[in-house]
Amino acid sequence: DAGVTQSPTHLIKTRGQQVTLRCSPKSGHDTVSWYQQALGQGPQFIFQYYEEEERQRGNFPDRFSGHQFPNYSSELNVNALLLGDSALYLCASSFAGADGANVLTFGAGSRLTVL
Template identity: 90%
Template sequence: DAGVTQSPTHLIKTRGQQVTLRCSPKSGHDTVSWYQQALGQGPQFIFQYYEEEERQRGNFPDRFSGHQFPNYSSELNVNALLLGDSALYLCASTPGGPGGADTQYFGPGTRLTVL
């Protein structure tokens, strides 16, 4: 049973560029959440997707957008990259719909560096 997978593992971009990160949830999970973790900080909630719609959103600008596909996989898109977007981006999946009560299963993360 595959766990949560994310791609790519590492990514280097320059300011102003756009990036797309990908996540496949754990088998049987239909809800995907994205987090940003800056160095030395805890993960910060970006948004959550369920039934191909954004259900909840944290305090992130519209430059951060996402998508969920019918197979429950998800993408995180960041436009007009800033130096401050450099971070580890984590994807987590849960079963049973949106909310915050379920155990979250995390992927290994994508390390994004913006130069």
């Protein structure tokens, strides 16, 4: 049973460029959340997708956008990259109909470096 897979694992961009990160959720999961984790910090919530719609959003500018596809996979897009966007981007999936609280399964992340 594959867990959450993210691609690419590492990438380098320059300021002003655009980037797309991809995530395939764990089998049976229907909700995808994206987090940004700067070095030495806890993951910061970007947004969450369920039923192909953005359901919640953290304190991130509109340069950060996303999409969820009918197969539950998701993309994170970041436009006009800034040096401060350099971070580990984590995708987490969960099942909206699960009993108990929202338990997230994380991927290994995509390490973005902006030069």
